[in-house]
Amino acid sequence: MPDAGFFELVFAREWDDLARSLTGNINMTFENYLAHLQRTLPQATIDTIYMVSFASLFAVLFGIIVGMTLYVTQPSGIYALPKFNRLLGAIINIGRSIPFVVLIILVFPLSRVIVGTSIGRTASIVPLTIAAIPFMSRVIEAALNELGRGIIEAAVAAGASPSQIIFRVVLPESAPGLVSGFTLTIINLITFSAMAGVIGGGGLGHIAHSYGVARFRTDMLVYTIIILVVLVQIIQAVGQYISRRLDKR
Amino acid sequence: MLEINNLSKSYATPDGPLLALRDVSVRVNKGDVFGFIGLSGAGKTSLARCVSVLEKADAGEILLNGLDLTKLKGGALRNARRKMGMVFQHFNLLMNATIFENVAFPLRIAGRKKDKIRARVLELLEVVGLSDKANTYPATLSGGQKQRVGIARALAAEPELVICDEATSALDPDTTRSILALLKQIGAATGVTFLVITHEMDVIKTLCSHVAVMEGGQIIEQGKVIDVLTHPQTETARRFFAKDHSEEGWFKAVQEKRIGRHIFRAVFIGESARKSFIHDVIRRFDIKLSILSGSIESVSGTMVGSLILEIKGDEPLLAQAMAYFRENGVEIEEIEELHNA
Ligand SMILES: Nc1ncnc2c1ncn2[C@@H]1O[C@H](COP(=O)(O)OP(=O)(O)OP(=O)(O)O)[C@@H](O)[C@H]1O
Ligand SMILES: [Mg+2]
Numbered sequence: 001m002p003d004a005g006f007f008e009l010v011f012a013r014e015w016d017d018l019a020r021s022l023t024g025n026i027n028m029t030f031e032n033y034l035a036h037l038q039r040t041l042p043q044a045t046i047d048t049i050y051m052v053s054f055a056s057l058f059a060v061l062f063g064i065i066v067g068m069t070l071y072v073t074q075p076s077g078i079y080a081l082p083k084f085n086r087l088l089g090a091i092i093n094i095g096r097s098i099p100f101v102v103l104i105i106l107v108f109p110l111s112r113v114i115v116g117t118s119i120g121r122t123a124s125i126v127p128l129t130i131a132a133i134p135f136m137s138r139v140i141e142a143a144l145n146e147l148g149r150g151i152i153e154a155a156v157a158a159g160a161s162p163s164q165i166i167f168r169v170v171l172p173e174s175a176p177g178l179v180s181g182f183t184l185t186i187i188n189l190i191t192f193s194a195m196a197g198v199i200g201g202g203g204l205g206h207i208a209h210s211y212g213v214a215r216f217r218t219d220m221l222v223y224t225i226i227i228l229v230v231l232v233q234i235i236q237a238v239g240q241y242i243s244r245r246l247d248k249r
Numbered sequence: 250m251l252e253i254n255n256l257s258k259s260y261a262t263p264d265g266p267l268l269a270l271r272d273v274s275v276r277v278n279k280g281d282v283f284g285f286i287g288l289s290g291a292g293k294t295s296l297a298r299c300v301s302v303l304e305k306a307d308a309g310e311i312l313l314n315g316l317d318l319t320k321l322k323g324g325a326l327r328n329a330r331r332k333m334g335m336v337f338q339h340f341n342l343l344m345n346a347t348i349f350e351n352v353a354f355p356l357r358i359a360g361r362k363k364d365k366i367r368a369r370v371l372e373l374l375e376v377v378g379l380s381d382k383a384n385t386y387p388a389t390l391s392g393g394q395k396q397r398v399g400i401a402r403a404l405a406a407e408p409e410l411v412i413c414d415e416a417t418s419a420l421d422p423d424t425t426r427s428i429l430a431l432l433k434q435i436g437a438a439t440g441v442t443f444l445v446i447t448h449e450m451d452v453i454k455t456l457c458s459h460v461a462v463m464e465g466g467q468i469i470e471q472g473k474v475i476d477v478l479t480h481p482q483t484e485t486a487r488r489f490f491a492k493d494h495s496e497e498g499w500f501k502a503v504q505e506k507r508i509g510r511h512i513f514r515a516v517f518i519g520e521s522a523r524k525s526f527i528h529d530v531i532r533r534f535d536i537k538l539s540i541l542s543g544s545i546e547s548v549s550g551t552m553v554g555s556l557i558l559e560i561k562g563d564e565p566l567l568a569q570a571m572a573y574f575r576e577n578g579v580e581i582e583e584i585e586e587l588h589n590a
Pocket of ligand 1: 260261262267268269287290293294295
């Protein structure tokens with residue numbers, strides 16, 4: 001069983017490289033960088049919240065658009081386009097089958113174009129959003145499909161237009177399910193953001209990896225895990241509360 | 250008002266097209282309460298859905314005040330639909346909207362003014378007896394109350410035609426009676442035309458002025474309820490409208506040969522239901538007459554009496570008695586099926 005020193009020896013050069021590239025300081029060593037990180041645990045928490053918030057916001061926005069498109073274009077939908085629906089479904093399935101670690105690297109160039117860099121908290125928003133959109137779309141599609149056909153037909157028979165059906169029937173009626181879906185996606189994004197943190201994404205994942213894995217600093221690892229657990233619990237509780245409040249069934 | 254001409258509708262199924270409606274023609278006048286009765290799968294729901302254009306007909310026309318609904322699209326179709334209200338078996342209410350918002354729905358989508366909507370909704374909630382529930386949600390209502398909301402919603406935009414597809418089939422008998430009474434009262438007060446889809450004879454008898462009997466996607470018989478009820482032309486109609494006597498005591502008595510086999514059914518309609526023909530007949534003719542069973546009911550507002558009689562006597566006297574009944578507008582005939590029993 002190799003001890004910690006062995007790993008240090010093997011990875012030291014690469015960790016120093018990482019520290020240098022992350023800070024943009026050619027004199028930076030990984031050791032100094034760790035000291036810097038310890039001081040910045042609060043900042044890392046904020047970074048995680050920042051990444052997840054923006055990624056969630058965009059994922060919800062695009063997810064509603066794509067999920068709603070899936071819902072209305074299905075063969076029995078109010079705007080049936082079966083071929084288009086199948087194509088969109090296939091694209092989403094492809095998106096969902098790409099492992100997140102691979103996706104992050106794939107979108108490095110895109111991040112550079114959109115936010116000007118491929119590392120750091122802002123850059124991470126791009127792969128996080130892209131990873132969450134297919135998932136979010138399916139979750140939203142499922143929530144919308146929970147609605148019975150009956151209520152849609154009642155609206156159609158009353159002379160409602162497709163946009164009136166969407167905004168006055170479909171969205172309000174499926175609001176509780178949608179909020180549950182958002183909650184699920186946001187929590188998934190926290191996990192993903194930790195993974196992004198490993199590959200230069202910043203945030204709690206970065207700290208957990210740098211200390212926990214590279215330095216065997218169990219204390220730091222435990223701190224980050226505790227913070228992540230608390231974040232997930234809060235989001236789940238708030239999501240559930242809102243969903244319940246919206247549900248009058 | 251509503252004229253359906255040669256309407257056909259088929260569904261695509263894995264085993265090829267299934268013909269749900271074939272060549273259906275019917276004419277509904279303003280103020281009619283037109284019932285459609287038939288066994289499961291007869292095509293009643295398909296017909297209702299074609300009229301509300303939830304389903305596209307294959308052939309034929311549906312003229313609502315001269316406008317062919319099968320030819321309409323987009324905005325024109327939506328406008329036509331706003332002239333029709335629909336009441337569903339399973340209510341189909343917005344569960345995350347209050348009772349008020351549910352009833353207001355057709356008015357809001359039609360872009361009515363806020364204060365007008367408010368006045369109309371409150372008026373309708375008064376009619377259906379749910380004024381105190383305006384701000385509650387459907388989940389807190391009973392089935393009967395939910396259907397009252399459904400009815401109020403169907404009436405909200407002052408439709409010319411209200412379609413009820415099995416509106417009472419999910420309700421218990423007492424609630425069914427109160428909903429039918431409400432629909433009847435609304436029909437009388439507003440003169441709105443109704444299409445009433447049902448498989449329950451009672452709904453037709455208490456609510457409808459006209460009836461069409463459906464079987465295998467066709468209308469096999471139609472007319473005023475009282476006519477179809479008292480003179481059913483087809484076996485299916487007979488099965489719906491004629492009473493099933495086989496469970497009654499006298500039927501068993503005949504089978505067990507405790508009484509004779511000359512059993513008659515006499516039907517008294519309207520005025521004749523109130524007169525004392527039985528008394529007259531016994532006095533005038535030397536026959537023995539005993540009443541085995543009898544009932545009087547109201548069919549679309551007309552009294553219809555029905556008696557099961559055992560009549561004994563000489564053939565000529567019997568014939569004279571029959572003739573006397575018939576002269577006075579009483580329909581009487583021997584129950585033939587007993588001879589094969
Ligand atoms: N969407 C559909 N797809 C395929 N077949 C259908 C569809 N809807 C109805 N049918 C078929 O069409 C026929 C007529 O059905 P419809 O629902 O109109 O009957 P109904 O008289 O309303 O019966 P019920 O009393 O059971 O409601 C049935 O054989 C039914 O199986
Ligand atoms: Mg039906």
